[in-house]
Amino acid sequence: MDNGTNRTPWRGQLTLRGVIxxxxxxxxxxxxxxYTALRLGALPWPIVFAAVxxxxxxxxxxxxxxxxxxVTHTIMSAGAMVAGGLAFTIPGAWMLGYADQVGWTQMLLVALCGTVLGLACTAVIHRHFIVDSQLEFPMGNAAAQTLRATEAGGxxxxxxxxxxxxxxxxxxLRDALGVLxxxxASLPIPGVTFGIYNSPMMLSVGFLVGGAAVAWWFVGAAFANFGLVVAGSAAGLWSVEAAQGIVKSLGMGLMMGAGIAVVIRDILPEAAGILRGMRGGDASGDGQESLVSGSVRLDAGILGLATASVAVLACVGLGLGPVPAVVVVLLAFVTTAMSAQSCGQTGIDPMEIFGLIVMLVVAAFSGLPQVRLFYVAGIVAVACxxxxxxxxxxxxGAILGTDPRAQWLGQAIGGVLGAFVAAAVMVALVSAYGPDAFGPDKQFVAAQASVVATMVSGIPSVPAFVIGLVAGIALYYANLPSMMFGLGVYLPFYLSFTGALGALAKVAYDRVCAARRKDLSAxxxxxxxxxxDESGLVVASGLLGGESVVGVIIALASVIAGLAG
Structure with missing residues (x-):
C-alpha cells in the first residue's frame, strides 16, 4: 500500500536482501x-558508515x-546504540564486584527491555520531533546527504x-602479537596518564567529531589534569589521590548537569507540543502517525502490550519488583523524549546520563540491591x-522520502538482533580479560559505566559534584558543549589527547584539500x-571499524582458546 505520498510502498523499501x-x-x-564504547569511553554514531x-x-x-x-542502514546501525546502552552502564557492576551476578541472561533481558521501550517510545514521539518540530538531527541529515551524494562504487x-x-x-600487531x-610518548606525571594512545580508532574518533566539540573536550582534559591534579597538588591544596577524586566527581556533575539542562530548557517547554503529537491521530492524513500497523487504534494496543510486557519482564525476570518496574517504564517515555531533543539539536545522545537519572529516582524510594540498580540504568540507557x-x-527518511513504517520495522529487527549480539560480546570481553580490566586507567576505560558505579557506591567529592552539576547547567544555557567538557574532565588524559590529535589531522586534511582546489572553478x-569530505569520512570510518571489529575477534579468540585449554 502507498502511504499517500510519492514514496515507494514500504514493502518495496524493506526487502529480503536488505534485511540480510x-x-x-x-x-x-x-x-x-x-568494544569501542568500552575501550574508548565513547561511541561515534555509525549511521553514516552504515549508510555507505x-x-x-x-x-x-x-x-x-x-x-x-x-531502510537497510537502519537495520545495520540499530544494534550499535543497544550495545552502547549496555557498555555505558553494566560494567559498573563488574567494577563493584558483581561480575558473578551479571551474566548473559541478565544483560540480554536488560537489552531486550530497553529495545522494546525504545521502539514503543519512538513510535509515539515520531510525529512531534520529525513532522512538527523539524529539528536538525545532524547525523540523520548527514546520512541522507551521504546517500544522495555517494556513488558507492569501486x-x-x-x-x-x-x-x-x-x-x-x-x-x-599491537594486541595479538605485541609488536607495537x-x-x-608516555611521561611519568603523577596523577596524569600522559601519552598518545596508539590507536587508529581513537584518532578516527577525533577526526570524525572534530571542531569545537573536540576543542572543548581537550580543554576539559587539560583543566582537570594539569589544573586540578598537577597544579593543585603542587600548590599543596590537596593530594594527588584527592585531586583524582575531585576530578572524577566534577566530571560526573558536569555531564549530569548537561542532561538536566536538556530537560529544563529543551523538553519541558515543548511538553504540550509533544503531547499533541502523541494524540495526533490520523487527522492530518499524511501517513506519519502510525508506524506499526497503519491503524492508530491498533498501534496503541500493540505498543501498550509491548510496554506492559517490558514491565512484567523487568519486574519478574530482573527482580526489580512491580513499582520500580512501572516507574522505569513511565520514565523511559520521558527520557527518550529528552534523548530525541538532544540528538535533534546537538547530535549528542547522553544515554547513560538519562539512565543514571532514572536510577537515582528508583534508588531514592525502592531500596533495591546495588546490582539491580545497574539493570535500571541499563534499560533506560538502551531505550534512549x-x-x-x-x-x-x-x-x-523524511529527507529522502522513506516510509517511516519500513524504517521502524527495520529498527525493530536490528534492535532485537543487536540485543543478543551485544550481550554475547559483553560476556566474551569480560570472560577474556576479567572484570579487573574495566575502569578508569584500565584496559577498558568504560568511563560512563564507572560514573554509574561511582554514583551507586558513593561520590568521592560531593562539593565537586555539586559544582560540576551547576556548571554543567550554566554552560548548557550559555550554548556551550558542557557534555564534551565534562567528558574531557572525566576521561584519562591520553584518550583526550589522542582524540585532539585526530581533530588536528582533520584540520590539516581540510587545508590540504582546500589548497588543491584553489585553482578550480566554483x-x-x-x-x-x-x-x-566523503573520502575523509569513509577512510576514518573504516579505520574505526577495522580496529574495533578485529579487537572483538581477538577477544573471542582468547575466550575460545581459554575454553579449549
Missing part, C-alpha cells in the same frame, strides 16, 4: 560498537534505491575496506540510545569539496 545485508552488518557493527556500506552492497546486487539503502569500496584492513592488521606498543538512533534514521570546487 542489514542483519550481517548489524552483527559486525554491534560487536565493534560494544548499505548502498555499496545493494548496488553490487543491482537496482538499488536510496530508500531501500536507507573507489569508495576500496577506501572503506582498505582502511578497515589496515586498521585491523595494525590491531593484530599500546602507548606512545535506540531512540537517538531511530530518530536520526527517521530524519534521513562548481568544480564544490564537487571536489564534496568528494574530499
Amino acid at each position: 545485508i542489514g542483519c550481517v552488518g548489524c552483527v559486525i557493527i554491534t560487536a565493534s560498537s560494544a 556500506v548499505s548502498l555499496f552492497f545493494l548496488k553490487l546486487l543491482g537496482n538499488a534505491s536510496l530508500n531501500e539503502a536507507n 573507489r569508495t569500496g576500496a577506501q572503506l575496506f582498505g582502511s578497515m584492513g589496515i586498521a585491523g592488521a595494525y590491531t593484530v 606498543p599500546t602507548m606512545l 540510545g535506540l531512540a537517538g538512533d531511530v530518530m536520526n534514521d527517521f530524519k534521513a 562548481s568544480e570546487k564544490e564537487e571536489a569539496h564534496a568528494k574530499s
Whole structure:
C-alpha cells in the first residue's frame, strides 16, 4: 500500500536482501560498537558508515534505491546504540564486584527491555520531533546527504575496506602479537596518564567529531589534569589521590548537569507540543502517525502490550519488583523524549546520563540491591540510545522520502538482533580479560559505566559534584558543549589527547584539500569539496571499524582458546 505520498510502498523499501545485508552488518557493527564504547569511553554514531556500506552492497546486487539503502542502514546501525546502552552502564557492576551476578541472561533481558521501550517510545514521539518540530538531527541529515551524494562504487569500496584492513592488521600487531606498543610518548606525571594512545580508532574518533566539540573536550582534559591534579597538588591544596577524586566527581556533575539542562530548557517547554503529537491521530492524513500497523487504534494496543510486557519482564525476570518496574517504564517515555531533543539539536545522545537519572529516582524510594540498580540504568540507557538512533534514521527518511513504517520495522529487527549480539560480546570481553580490566586507567576505560558505579557506591567529592552539576547547567544555557567538557574532565588524559590529535589531522586534511582546489572553478570546487569530505569520512570510518571489529575477534579468540585449554 502507498502511504499517500510519492514514496515507494514500504514493502518495496524493506526487502529480503536488505534485511540480510542489514542483519550481517548489524552483527559486525554491534560487536565493534560494544568494544569501542568500552575501550574508548565513547561511541561515534555509525549511521553514516552504515549508510555507505548499505548502498555499496545493494548496488553490487543491482537496482538499488536510496530508500531501500536507507531502510537497510537502519537495520545495520540499530544494534550499535543497544550495545552502547549496555557498555555505558553494566560494567559498573563488574567494577563493584558483581561480575558473578551479571551474566548473559541478565544483560540480554536488560537489552531486550530497553529495545522494546525504545521502539514503543519512538513510535509515539515520531510525529512531534520529525513532522512538527523539524529539528536538525545532524547525523540523520548527514546520512541522507551521504546517500544522495555517494556513488558507492569501486573507489569508495576500496577506501572503506582498505582502511578497515589496515586498521585491523595494525590491531593484530599491537594486541595479538605485541609488536607495537599500546602507548606512545608516555611521561611519568603523577596523577596524569600522559601519552598518545596508539590507536587508529581513537584518532578516527577525533577526526570524525572534530571542531569545537573536540576543542572543548581537550580543554576539559587539560583543566582537570594539569589544573586540578598537577597544579593543585603542587600548590599543596590537596593530594594527588584527592585531586583524582575531585576530578572524577566534577566530571560526573558536569555531564549530569548537561542532561538536566536538556530537560529544563529543551523538553519541558515543548511538553504540550509533544503531547499533541502523541494524540495526533490520523487527522492530518499524511501517513506519519502510525508506524506499526497503519491503524492508530491498533498501534496503541500493540505498543501498550509491548510496554506492559517490558514491565512484567523487568519486574519478574530482573527482580526489580512491580513499582520500580512501572516507574522505569513511565520514565523511559520521558527520557527518550529528552534523548530525541538532544540528538535533534546537538547530535549528542547522553544515554547513560538519562539512565543514571532514572536510577537515582528508583534508588531514592525502592531500596533495591546495588546490582539491580545497574539493570535500571541499563534499560533506560538502551531505550534512549535506540531512540537517538531511530530518530536520526527517521530524519534521513523524511529527507529522502522513506516510509517511516519500513524504517521502524527495520529498527525493530536490528534492535532485537543487536540485543543478543551485544550481550554475547559483553560476556566474551569480560570472560577474556576479567572484570579487573574495566575502569578508569584500565584496559577498558568504560568511563560512563564507572560514573554509574561511582554514583551507586558513593561520590568521592560531593562539593565537586555539586559544582560540576551547576556548571554543567550554566554552560548548557550559555550554548556551550558542557557534555564534551565534562567528558574531557572525566576521561584519562591520553584518550583526550589522542582524540585532539585526530581533530588536528582533520584540520590539516581540510587545508590540504582546500589548497588543491584553489585553482578550480566554483562548481568544480564544490564537487571536489564534496568528494574530499566523503573520502575523509569513509577512510576514518573504516579505520574505526577495522580496529574495533578485529579487537572483538581477538577477544573471542582468547575466550575460545581459554575454553579449549
